[in-house]
Amino acid sequence: MSEEYDNNKSYQAQSSEVMDGSTGSVNPDIDYVRPSEVGEQELYHPHSFIEKWVFCQDAKVIGVQYFLTAVFTGVVGLILSWLMRLQLGFPELAGFMTAEHYYQFVTMHGMIMVVYFLTALFLGGFGNYLIPLMVGARDMVFPYVNMLSFWMFFVAVAVLMASFFVPGGPTGAGWTLYPPQTILEGTPGAGMGILLMLISLSLFVIGFTMGGLNYMITILQARTRGMTLMRMPLTVWGIFTATVLAMLAFPALLVSAIMMTLDKVLQTSFFMPTILKAGEVLEYGGGSPILFQHLFWFFGHPEVYIVALPAFGIVSDLISVHARKNIFGYRMMVWAIVGIGALSFFVWAHHMYVSGMNPWFGFFFATTTLIIAVPTAMKVYNWILTLWRGNIRINVVMLWCLGFIVTFVNGGITGIFLGNVSVDVPLSDTYFVIAHFHMVMGIAPLMVIMGAVYHWFPLVAGKMLDEGLGKWHFWITFLGAYSIYFPMHYLGFIGVPRRYFEMYDSPYMTSAVGMNEFISIAAFIVGAAQFILIFNIIKTLKTGKKAEQNPWKANSLEWYTSTVPPEHGNFGERLPVVHRWPYDFSVPGAKEDYIPQTTAPSEVIHTEVEKT
């Protein structure tokens, strides 16, 4: 497969260059692709076990390293959520847990899942593995910096985990870390815990910046011949736009982390107003807690899309491949991704409607928030229209994709409620909010991750994951996730506040107790179901069926490497030459129902391929 591809197509293009060396003129050869601008990338090949598997400069190994580290933190976050649910559903069984413990679990669960799990998994994991393969590059453009990026992330995770073991434990201020309470005595982990959290976040930002520069420059400056921006798979577009967002949003997090560290360590008062505590005026005074909220959410809202956009991109590719149909409205999908990314910088204060800021300010942000629904809805319609009359394979990957669409629509619609100031005010800080963001940025992206794992595992490991176990995994997760989060909407309506350790004798007690027990049981089951995937991976690695090259009959370049799994340098002797977009599925007149990106136009001259 790969040899045929290498020898025929790229040589054909080569010979056409010789025939026609003139620039800019109309070229009669329809297979012509202009020659390479950038010479061969110089790669450093590893010489030892450590250079090959530990301090490795190959983006694919770095991607797997990111993936595994992120999954490890994700499992920690999962266990924390179990502990929280144990307290909420069955407090009598959770006698070991104090209110302080509960707040610490809430905080660490949130921070781990948003930053160290989802962000690292999508950008560090999938980004590193897929970008060079999908754009047809040998590796990331700065492999050494890429390696540093992972190890910086690793240190950030180590520092974060260390906060579990310091005196006072990790911070319990909530993942938003709002001052002044975050660093004041009385909040759990206000000593070492919060300090380690801030240091860890700063390290994460530095590490991510190194990776992000790599992703951006690889996509912008290291594409293969024929690979235009509008021929890139949407996965690459999603990861690219998310990386741009991250490069512009993480600075605000870094700055707020630095300022809060100084407030904590040097008793400055950037965020600290005059505080009266037990009749005593504290040393702090004159700072602005709202400033922190603005900085934090200027990071925090784009962060939502940093997680969502790669998921949008990946799911588009998965749906297209498994529905054997081109993605509906490719260009619109690209512009929707870019538009959502741009808009996401103008909506941050919708997280702050109850912060006491000027109400008119809130209405401005309500408007921008609702405008975001337009490109988002466009994407949902396009996914559905891609499925429409497609040749759908109902396999595990497709199940996850369908699960994603449903869950995402669900979470998106509750977002429209919360985006309106007057509806948000009574609902803010209730379980409705929890239900909303877990649906839209927790479960929905997670479904895409699962689909992506089942889809690309044959590429990474060369073996097919077990479909039967996969279906169990999907159905338990899908139905279970709805059992967890659907009732939470109702809990929010009756006014149950979030982040409460216990309900005591509040009026919600009677209606909330049974529901909390039900949610907790569902959460235990869904959490446990995730270990099916881990079991499936281990089982497959040991005894799984060997995957053929390109088992899904996809078009994008990652399936056309010289070996499976791809080796260092990705594409063997010659880089592929691209002639089309990756969505030429079921083209009328074509022999197969797919036309790889590398197929020259002269080979499919009698078919109705899209012009890309």
Add this chain to the structure above:
Amino acid sequence: MSEPKIDGFELKPGFKGMASDTASDQTMFKGVHWGKAMMWIFLLSDTFVFSCFLISYMKGRGSTPVEWPNPSEVFALEAFGVPVPLLLIALMTFVLITSSGTMAIAVKYGYEKNRKMCGWLLLATALGGLTFVGMQAYEWSKLIHEGVRPWENPFGAAQFGSFFFMITGFHGFHVSIGVIFLFIYTYKVFAGHYEKGKKGWFTKLKGDYVEIEILGLYWHFVDLVWVFIFAFFYLW
């Protein structure tokens, strides 16, 4: 630098050119070295860092209940028995902007493969940066001597010291990093690493004089940031 020549691709001027470059394959910024593109994007990200600092400073200064100290009094330096406002800062700014000039010429000589001149000018730039950091250290010690601390100061709002030390400190950190790299590259140029094709210490890859230009981009950026800090902190 001359216009890059791209085989099989016509570079057009203006917006049309931008559109056709963007729509083309392989690269978006035609003829731009990877490292150079990376530095530009890094600097964009770093701009956001400094913007966040400066906007926080404006917010902090605007909302503090205590009066803000008068910068032209606090930053005055006694020369011949007369307090001259902003004397030291003016000197610091002059030195830093001059070093930007020597850096620019170093880049030019680098591309001309004039190893010696490039090296000397890099050294001059590094020394300029070092002088700047030294003067900043002097300014810090003078203010600390007068009782200015990150958490309090005798002149007015406590946030004055907080923002001053944080922002100038963060900028000074950038300058120091730049100085370290300037010395390293001075050594590399004088030792002729680019001519010999010697591989990098860490990356194990060959370098090129374009690295001097990339370093120059960073250095000019640090300079530009200083102009903003100067305007917002010392002149306001």
